[in-house]
Amino acid sequence: MQSDARIPSRASVRIQTYLLVFLGLALVTAVELAIASLGLARSVRVPILVLLSLGKASLVAAFFMHLRSDSRLYLVIFITPVILILAVAILFVIA
Amino acid sequence: MHDATHPAEQTAMFKAGDRLGLDHLKLGMWLFLASEVMFFGGLISAFLHFKINNPSPESSLLDVVLVGINTFVLLASSLTVVLGLAAIQRGDRRGLMGYLVATIILGFAFLFGQGNEFVTLYRHGVTLSSSLFGSSFFTLTGFHGLHVFVGICWALMTLAKAARGGYAQEAHLGVEIFGLYWHFVDIVWIILFTLIYLV
Amino acid sequence: MSLASEAGATAGGWRRYFTWNTDHKIIGVQYLVTTFCFFMLGGVLAMLVRAELAQPGPDLFNGTEFNRFLTNHGSVMLFLWIIPVLAGFGNYLVPLMIGARDMAFPNMNALSFWLIPPAGLIMLASFFVGAAEAGWTAYAPLSTQTPVGQTLWAVSVLILGTSSLLGAVNFVTTVFTMRAEGMTFWHLPLFIWGMLATSLLVLLATPVLTAGLVLIAMDRVAGTVFFSAANGGDPILWQNMFWFYSHPAVYIMVLPAMGIVSEIYPVFSRKPIFGYKAIAMSSMAISILGLTVWAHHMFTSGMDPRLRIPYMISSMIIAVPTGIKIFSWLATIWDGKIRFTTPMLFALGFISMFLIGGITGIFLAAIPIDLHVHDTYFVVAHLHFVLFGGSVSAVYAGLYYWFPKITGRMYDERLGKLHFAANFVGTNLTYLPMFLAGLLGMPRRVADYSPEFTTLNLLATLGAILLGTSTLPFLYNAVVSWVSGPRAEANPWRALTLEWQTDSPPPAENFHELPVVKHGPYDYGQGIGVGGQGQTAPAVGD
Numbered sequence: 103m104q105s106d107a108r109i110p111s112r113a114s115v116r117i118q119t120y121l122l123v124f125l126g127l128a129l130v131t132a133v134e135l136a137i138a139s140l141g142l143a144r145s146v147r148v149p150i151l152v153l154l155s156l157g158k159a160s161l162v163a164a165f166f167m168h169l170r171s172d173s174r175l176y177l178v179i180f181i182t183p184v185i186l187i188l189a190v191a192i193l194f195v196i197a
Numbered sequence: 198m199h200d201a202t203h204p205a206e207q208t209a210m211f212k213a214g215d216r217l218g219l220d221h222l223k224l225g226m227w228l229f230l231a232s233e234v235m236f237f238g239g240l241i242s243a244f245l246h247f248k249i250n251n252p253s254p255e256s257s258l259l260d261v262v263l264v265g266i267n268t269f270v271l272l273a274s275s276l277t278v279v280l281g282l283a284a285i286q287r288g289d290r291r292g293l294m295g296y297l298v299a300t301i302i303l304g305f306a307f308l309f310g311q312g313n314e315f316v317t318l319y320r321h322g323v324t325l326s327s328s329l330f331g332s333s334f335f336t337l338t339g340f341h342g343l344h345v346f347v348g349i350c351w352a353l354m355t356l357a358k359a360a361r362g363g364y365a366q367e368a369h370l371g372v373e374i375f376g377l378y379w380h381f382v383d384i385v386w387i388i389l390f391t392l393i394y395l396v
Numbered sequence: 397m398s399l400a401s402e403a404g405a406t407a408g409g410w411r412r413y414f415t416w417n418t419d420h421k422i423i424g425v426q427y428l429v430t431t432f433c434f435f436m437l438g439g440v441l442a443m444l445v446r447a448e449l450a451q452p453g454p455d456l457f458n459g460t461e462f463n464r465f466l467t468n469h470g471s472v473m474l475f476l477w478i479i480p481v482l483a484g485f486g487n488y489l490v491p492l493m494i495g496a497r498d499m500a501f502p503n504m505n506a507l508s509f510w511l512i513p514p515a516g517l518i519m520l521a522s523f524f525v526g527a528a529e530a531g532w533t534a535y536a537p538l539s540t541q542t543p544v545g546q547t548l549w550a551v552s553v554l555i556l557g558t559s560s561l562l563g564a565v566n567f568v569t570t571v572f573t574m575r576a577e578g579m580t581f582w583h584l585p586l587f588i589w590g591m592l593a594t595s596l597l598v599l600l601a602t603p604v605l606t607a608g609l610v611l612i613a614m615d616r617v618a619g620t621v622f623f624s625a626a627n628g629g630d631p632i633l634w635q636n637m638f639w640f641y642s643h644p645a646v647y648i649m650v651l652p653a654m655g656i657v658s659e660i661y662p663v664f665s666r667k668p669i670f671g672y673k674a675i676a677m678s679s680m681a682i683s684i685l686g687l688t689v690w691a692h693h694m695f696t697s698g699m700d701p702r703l704r705i706p707y708m709i710s711s712m713i714i715a716v717p718t719g720i721k722i723f724s725w726l727a728t729i730w731d732g733k734i735r736f737t738t739p740m741l742f743a744l745g746f747i748s749m750f751l752i753g754g755i756t757g758i759f760l761a762a763i764p765i766d767l768h769v770h771d772t773y774f775v776v777a778h779l780h781f782v783l784f785g786g787s788v789s790a791v792y793a794g795l796y797y798w799f800p801k802i803t804g805r806m807y808d809e810r811l812g813k814l815h816f817a818a819n820f821v822g823t824n825l826t827y828l829p830m831f832l833a834g835l836l837g838m839p840r841r842v843a844d845y846s847p848e849f850t851t852l853n854l855l856a857t858l859g860a861i862l863l864g865t866s867t868l869p870f871l872y873n874a875v876v877s878w879v880s881g882p883r884a885e886a887n888p889w890r891a892l893t894l895e896w897q898t899d900s901p902p903p904a905e906n907f908h909e910l911p912v913v914k915h916g917p918y919d920y921g922q923g924i925g926v927g928g929q930g931q932t933a934p935a936v937g938d
Binding site for chain 3: 210212237325328331333
């Protein structure tokens with residue numbers, strides 16, 4: 103019955119993950135602000151920024167909302183409208 | 198009546214869900230969030246329709262730095278929410294309450310920051326009815342702010358219940374459900390910030 | 397059935413229906429009765445429209461009054477009748493059919509119902525301040541300029557959308573988490589599949605209408621300029637937001653109805669349903685495809701022309717799963733031992749009239765045809781064949797079919813058949829002439845028309861009078877039978893689905909003992925169900 107203080111408990115691993123995710127979110131936001139201030143061409147700026155924000159959203163959904171660890175049905179329920187609304191937004195803009 | 202207050206009946210009612218790894222309250226919340234994706238998506242589509250087809254010079258009045266800081270604030274509030282959940286998952290009621298208080302403060306700070314942005318624009322003559330930009334900007338961010346406000350009220354109710362000892366290590370689903378709503382509102386802001394302020 | 401539960405079913409019974417009650421069976425009846433009242437109100441509005449149109453020239457009303465009647469006829473029928481009545485069937489039947497004691501969220505269920513009467517009152521109150529007059533489609537800029545009643549209309553529809561949405565959350569959660577033991581997804585009755593497909597649409601499409609209505613309301617009361625072309629706004633955006641919901645809405649109005657008739661054909665043909673999986677999957681396919689076709693309502697709007705053909709193609713593709721269902725139903729009935737009871741008659745009427753409505757829908761999907769018949773009576777005829785000939789027939793079929801289960805009494809079969817005959821003749825007499833009128837060029841939403849359309853309009857008005865009158869034997873039958881009809885047994889139709897394996901009406905807890913499911917819902921002639929034991933019976937040889 104050796105108590106191994108160096109192996110983190112499941113709870114503290116989770117907390118570490120949350121902190122790392124937050125750090126990631128903060129970093130990406132800083133990067134986004136930097137890119138926005140560079141004055142790049144629209145065709146370059148827009149896809150990069152949109153992808154970065156989708157990345158941030160995915161981090162929050164996967165780790166803070168536990169989509170990674172819970173039933174896959176929740177993921178399907180969330181992703182379906184996201185995909186649908188992407189198509190809708192494009193069509194509403196063109197039409 | 199049919200009110201199965203007997204615990205065994207209660208759990209038996211949702212056996213099919215258990216077999217699928219689903220909790221009925223969580224499932225209900227995710228279904229609701231799916232509808233909210235479509236609601237905000239509708240408003241965002243309208244916003245983009247106008248931004249792309251009728252761009253406005255008024256968008257240069259937007260304060261990217263202030264609202265950028267506001268974005269950090271809201272992201273931090275998501276962290277405090279999930280740390281609060283982690284706290285009650287190990288039975289730390291006071292920890293939960295502390296993180297909820299932090300969340301509420303950060304939520305108010307976000308709304309305060311948004312209010313500042315609104316007032317600044319108003320001083321430049323941009324209102325709901327002054328222009329298409331004003332209409333779409335204030336409607337979209339206004340509804341998001343409304344959702345944050347509702348979230349703060351929910352956080353207060355969760356805090357009150359935690360103070361009464363309503364949550365424990367084995368029973369804290371309500372905290373998780375609140376968290377799902379709060380994180381969703383944060384996700385919406387992540388998208389809004391990019392589409393309104395950065396691109 | 398114990399004396400106590402018998403007494404409870406009647407004593408002080410009717411008062412329960414006016415209270416906040418979380419029992420899904422009570423809520424179901426509340427829905428059915430309330431929405432039927434709105435059906436009759438919508439019918440009165442229709443009679444006013446048809447009275448004006450019986451002859452050319454301004455007879456009874458001026459143009460504004462006429463527009464208000466037709467706007468509210470459409471709005472009441474769609475938002476206060478057909479969508480919620482089908483939700484009412486869902487409320488009553490879903491827990492019973494899956495072997496559960498109630499819905500997943502009983503309080504939210506009660507809320508869903510209680511949002512409806514105030515919303516209805518708000519929509520009707522608009523008549524006192526200048527009712528909505530922009531059609532149920534409320535196109536901008538007309539809808540942003542009309543009097544106060546239009547705002548009330550928008551608020552009312554917002555409330556009804558919320559009710560519908562909460563219901564959908566409840567249905568999906570209930571079906572996923574509360575099925576009885578042995579009730580796998582492939583043993584679910586097809587009505588449940590219909591409700592699942594419907595709920596998918598409600599969840600995904602309603603919120604976009606909500607967003608659109610918010611924008612309309614803000615243009616009206618907050619001075620925003622979303623749909624004001626002069627200020628850079630775009631009326632076409634409203635059309636997109638509106639139809640993104642309202643096209644799936646028509647599937648919301650028909651998928652549960654198809655589920656109802658799917659229940660009825662096997663029972664009254666004494667045969668297993670043909671193509672159970674095909675029908676179930678076709679329901680889901682119609683649902684998903686239904687989200688992709690909305691702009692076929694906008695072919696003449698000035699929308700981006702490059703998008704028109706894709707929408708035409710997607711709209712025509714929906715005919716495939718629909719056709720699969722129709723052929724499966726026909727194959728179910730084929731060579732069966734058919735009992736022509738009232739529910740079966742209405743279900744058969746459904747197939748024939750939905751077919752006419754559906755095929756004319758394909759006509760409309762073809763852009764070259766649509767360009768000529770858009771906004772004519774051809775469209776009016778099409779929509780009434782699918783909604784009245786189709787969905788309403790199915791609702792009547794369901795009301796008769798489940799009447800003994802809900803009330804514990806049997807309706808009068810002869811009155812039922814009389815109702816069917818009058819309804820069938822009335823429907824065809826009212827709406828068939830409209831196809832011709834539309835092809836000949838009569839526009840819709842007009843209070844006056846060119847004299848060459850007189851005969852067709854007169855026929856339609858006569859048909860409408862017959863239809864209105866045909867409701868009377870139904871009302872008499874329903875009320876008198878409920879109060880003093882002969883007592884019904886638990887399973888008068890010898891059906892196999894779970895709601896028939898419990899008392900009529902069911903006890904408060906639905907089942908004395910929760911069922912354990914061993915078979916599919918339509919296994920007629922398979923050695924079970926002989927003694928009416930249903931899905932829970934051990935198979936022959938057990």
